[in-house]
Amino acid sequence: MNKYNRQLLLIFLLLGFSQFTKAQGYWENLASKPSTLGLEEGIDTYKTKNFILKLVKASQTVAGLSPAAEPGFDFTPGDRLEIRGKDGLYWLGDLNFRMKNTSGEWVSYSTASARKPVTPLEASAPVLAAADLSATLPDDLPVHITRYYEDVEGDLVLRFRLKNTSETSVELGALGIPMAFNNILEGKSLDETHAQNVFFDPYIGEDAGYLEVKRLSGVGSGLLVLPAENMPFEAYRPLIDDPSPRSVVFEGFHEWMAHSEAYAEQEWKGIEQWNEPTSTTLKPGESKNFALKIVPTTGVRGTQQKLSEEKRPVAIGIPGYVLPQDVKAQLFLKYSKKVASMRVEPEGSLLITEEEPAKNDYVKYNVQGKTWGRARLTIVYADGLKQTVNYKVIKPETEVVKDFGQFLTTEQWFDEEGDLFKRNPSVISYDYETKRQITQDSRAWVAGLSDEGGAGSYLGAMMKQFILPDAEELQKMEAFIDGTLWGVIQDAEGDRKYAVKKSIFYYEPNTMPEGTYSDTINWKTWAAWNKEHADDRGRSYNYPHVAATHWVMYRLGRYHKGLVTNHSWDWCLKNAYGTAVAMIEDAPYYAQFGQMEGSVFLFILKDLQKEGYAEMAQDLETRMKARADHWKSLNYPFGSEMPWDSTGQEEVFMWSDYFGYDAKAQITLDAILAYMPTIPHWGYNGNARRYWDFLYGGKLSRVERQIHHYGSGLNAIPVLTAYRENPDLYLLRVGYGGTLGAISNITQDGFGPSAFHSYPSTLRIDYHSGDYGPNFYGYAINTATYLTEDADLGWLAFGGNLNETKKEISVEVTTAAKNRIFIQPEELWITLEAGKVAEASYNKKNGEVSLTLMPKDAFTPFAYISLTEGFKMDYPVERGMYKVPLGGEPVEVTITKEP
Template sequence: MPLKRRDLLTSLPVACVAGHIAPRAFGAVPPTSGTIRSDSGPFAVTLDTASQVLSSLSPRTAPDFDFAPKRRNGITAGDYALGDIDIRFRAGGAWLDVSTAFHRATVKALPATGDVLAAADLTPTLPAGCPLHVERRWIVAADTLILRFIVTNRSTAAVDIGGLGFAMPFDNVLTGRTLEQAHALASFADPYVGRDAGYLQVTRLNGQGPALLVLPEPGTPFETWMPIADGKAADGGAALLKDRTKRELTFEGFYRWMVASKGFADREWRGAEQWNEPTGFTLAPGETRSFGLRLALAPDIRSIERRLAAAGRPVVVGIPGYVLPTDLPADLFVKAGQPVSRINVSPPGAITVDAAPPAGGWMRYRLTGRTWGRARVTLHHGDGSRQTVHYTVIKPAREVAGDLGRFLFTRQWYEDPADRFGRSPAIMSYDRERDAIITQEKRVWIAGLSDEGGAGAWLAAIMKQLDNPVAAEIAKFERFHVEVIERHLQVGDGPEREGVRKSLFWYDPAHAAEYDPAIDWTTWASWKPERARSVVRSFNYVHVAAAQWVLYRLARNRVGLVTAHDWRWYLDRAARTAIAMSRLAPEYVKFGQMEGDVFVAILADLRHAGLTAPADALEADMRKRADLWSTETFPFGSEMPWDSTGQEEVYAWMRHFGDHTKADLTREVILGYDPLIPHWGYNGSARRYWDFLFAGKTARIERQLHHYGSSLNALPLFDSYRRDPADIHLLRVAYGGLMGSLTNVDRDGFGACAFHSNPDMMRFDAYSGDYGMSFFGHAIATASYLVQHPEFGWIGFGGTVTETGGRVTIAPKDSARTRIFIAPVKLWLVLEAGRFAAATFDPGSGAVTLTLEARDAYTPVARLVIEGEGYHLTGARAPERGAHVVALGDDETLIRLARA
């Protein structure tokens, strides 16, 4: 159950770092107008004179940009600032919370000499009688800014520290800003909760450099990332300290770096499995401990790992990532100044770790997933420090897809001829906590089969069929399409019925007795019939068009799977739905649509089918949208105040129409939204924090891990990588988002909308919600990539790699096994029908041998699309609809590609 607002404690303990910086003259600017300034080191730093907390942090390489939040236009910059610490402590009684953020008394300045920019005794900011004495130092070094705290127990009794944290408020407040201002001025922070090797990365929304790195000094582990809740309250004498900046669609909230958190884990977070084992410590009378953080800059996002290594930090690189299907081992490359003395896995046996031959100066370990679920790998370095790397183990990807399909078509299958809303038969939204279909919800679309929160279930059901078709499942889906989509969800004056309704469920006061009285039907989200029947929301059209396109593909490329209509009908209907979007829902057509890549695919298939008139009409509509985007600095608007929904489609049409400058800009912004971090939950996880309000069971503002933006944003990154295989950063981020989509599927096949990252929950939401949009991205993009890395050698993403006799083979283990990219020769191979068993590449000649799986009852031939300069299929007929047709046998089929 979600915690009540008053129960979300937000004060944490303070930390101070040990270490010594040799004195030097740093050239601090004397206080002027209440500020302390320094232009030495990598930053232009401004502190408030009275409180000595940070008010400005500008990179000297980008003086017009500031990482610190500002008070502007009546919008608060927050009660918290960088330089504040929170401590939860007890001295024989109940836990008490203190913070330097809520009593801005003038601190007692201490002598500042040498490299010390400012030093202070923080006692005036703490409550009377507090047994802790805290001092703070700001130190300017050549390439870093150091924030250091010294905490002393000044009492005669031992003091237990159950929480200690540093406020990390950076300028992620988008309220009151235009999209252009937000992308130019704001930044996002993402944590690597890797204990002693952890760090925080702060990246600009526009994806440009520099990037800020917050690094721990010895004794300052990054244990967890804790939100600072909004509002202030008091409870039982323990101050529940919160920031007054209200969380909303334009503000995710501020966070704090937690060094210790056991006092929270034992109380507010009880029952939630934390990323790291929560710890606390005891200060004996008179004992002092120091904690500290170093702020450094990386020139750009792609150079973050290099900057970490240059700073002497242990760096790990997981290939292909941090999601471990049990049939696809992974490599962990480690570069550290100290040897790894031992490795622990929690829970024991979840992952086996075997040493492998080093590569390019990196230690190498082979990891194999054994037990389903989250797992933590702890590296014990020779200097006594501990580094945690966070994995999740899943079933083989193909099995995950199968489980998802079975769950959707059995437990989420709804059939009730008496349903007066016209929703039967259908694949409906699901509540995993109740293990029941959601037939009534105050957010009516969730039970109404449309908008993302209601269409997610049936969209996942059809996207699963694209590469993993099951005849019985497709038959059910066609029933749903004929009896629900064609008759009720799509509406219009003629037989085309092209408009798409917002919801097939609504609240009608005239039938109040039929609705659950336990539900509050008075909110804005309980749409009345007229609003639910509206066809003005463009985002709904994409889901329907995607379903119709998949049915076309199945009817065109397979035998006997689709029976309700022929391929031409489904392709025509997909095109009509896409074209109707601009005519019937013009308000939001100016924005990119989630899943918008499907429109590009529909256009291509219309061209291949020789359907020139609808192809021209569709392309003309899309060009109008693209022409508008080409005039916008950052064309990523949405129905929300700001959004990342449209990045995928904007990129796709910019590429299609040749605006590569705008496409590249879109790609770089995605990198600002999607971090590359040694953690399955954050790696490739696109920034999204409001959709629990619209599609989740626990509805709150919260950083969502692997919401549908993760897999959708992967699409442009994969495409960009195939254009430039030297930029492996793109592939790593994209693969993290792609595989993140599979982590949402539990052992039985239920797909959740996203993971709750706040430490009081740390689990997937109970609603299926908008997960289907996530699986759309996964189904469209999943592939195996064969890469020759300059340091690691031959590696695979999505498949196992072997080397024999100078040739390299990749055996796909992805969920589809229909796409392979051979990076050294930029060869992109796609099967519209059939499956790959393996691809063997000869680096000397460039020759490629493909092994195709045996035919099945629905796939007598394979259809192979070859995109690679100079490659051709030996002895083949001319392509048909852009693909080579290859007869399949009862055993595997070998085909060879030669290079001219």
């Protein structure tokens, strides 16, 4: 079976026959529609220094856009000209807009709605091609539109000129240009998608906005789309009217909107947008240009340099754009014109103060979040250019995590006596809109404590204990482990005692008492598994949740006194090992792929080694190496049941890195960076692309770019691991953006939603807890304080507040865990298995590091500290860690270099 057919089979197995055939049917229906693009009249080709541009003669829409040095690569879906050459399907070069009619109502127009051949116009440099678009628009349109493709010093400018031909003023309430680049993955293998397809990420930042277009591989040439004239990036509208079927293989297209007021008054009414919606008015006889510029970039890191070259504003937020209220953040701005004004909305939500200019023309501002929620900073420069930076202000991390644990173990704590599915006691899924636990759902796993959409809540509760343990909450989790997880999810029969079922909940009305199932739920779907299906042990993605649960209990039992009372620490570690082995034995097919939270198996292995369990460690390492060897043999070794996915990369990178498969680890990291950008916007900064999991774990079910779904937290694990191995500020910004993004959607009262809806018609959290647990796993594994020095920006802190003197740099630790610190100049990684650090100081002259350890608590008499090789402390060593006694007062310890 070839890779493509295997992927189709996997989609078939996941989605069910009806879902699969429905998606296939959409493409077949598309192919059967009459072609209106005029392909029979041929294609015109134009060349600039940087690009090869192909235009359909009849429509003058873009049929191809290639780098001049690589004519075989196309940034647009030009490989689907035939199937997509129909009315209503968008191409680069189309225009959408809304105008008010004589009755004062908004009316929509599009050059793609009812295509007719446009009228070509004579062109001379710098114009490559031009056309009168009147023929493809209604006859009574009071505006005349001309489109131009221009060569500007080798770059490409797409310009629309709108002229009011009527005797009255015309108000444009919406104007957008579809960004139809090639993100259609349907029918392709992983090798093909990484060679042929692109992803694109928006900075919805008004005049300073841009769109990054990057290859799936993360290497090679890319694009940057910039405002050229009257095209601020005001809104990013999903083109859901394009009939191309959106699914796991097509996220859909969006359009860059310069004006959006008409949508804000109608489809988006009552929704606070990223930017203030606007309109524009053309007086009788008045003309106005709307233009975008497309420029080339190299790799995924070229945006900042290209912005500077193009004399565009550059903004860098440290530690990012998710602001815990106790963090003193910075915003560095670089532009040729001075800042004329700043405005914060809501008023008082951010405190902005200017500091001295930094190096290399950057100006530094201190930023502190004051009011919980979304906040928008609007910057106006002396030349009138307007830039917006969207922030999310959250509680201090410790409070966020405490609230999260409290919510999980109270509002989501399920202990209904006599539950027919034996889910009690447990942390169960939750509907935040209705404020009710989800005990029934047509997707069996959501109510069945399994898969990510159902196991996410108990996983989140366990990972909360990992970084901020609470004795009362742990007692409940112990009851869950002994009464539900161990007794029901895992089958205690014979040597298969670690096998993990697909779901505890199932739909089988013929074998259950009458009235068991709600008659308000549609049970006629593939996802309403019967008992046989729910009992299946072959879904590997369920095993890491269980393994992580046992591993956390091992850590708590091993390094604390009296926190874990139900089992010994070695019992917990052995069960974590047993679950890892069972995944490979009982779910071998899916286990060939990287798992979400798969990094936990590496942590289990290292703890087995640390404890001297040589036989188990060798067994687990051998099994995992077989998987890593398989990945090494593949060009792009991060497949899953989906044709493309952004979750397997976490585990693939970690094992490739562990076994020294450096080339494969780099390929994996490059791919992660292709879909995980750093952008001056809290929603997209460090947001690893996910766009289908609202279908499987959300309440509002649709294909949609998800803001800080679990891809953010999980993919930050390899990014930050790579940073610590080879410090690079770009990696730190991306990884930390994903780490704080992972907790950015937790509500003020502690509810953890599956993700945030990016559609401008919604812009809120999803109301189901869904698969948030893996996201919090990423936060718990990643949360750390980083102290680094940058040539342009100076000394920086991520996860702490910086204080600099002539002699030393100190950082007050603000993370919830307060147990990990990286000192970049020394490449020193400090980790605490128990104990917390209040402050760290770095002596710039001799490299000495001092830690202020917080006093002991009832369960933590010792701090256990691990250091990078080459550093030491004057304390006894136990199992490779320094054991430091804690007392009733803070303890000062010193780290020095070994001679």
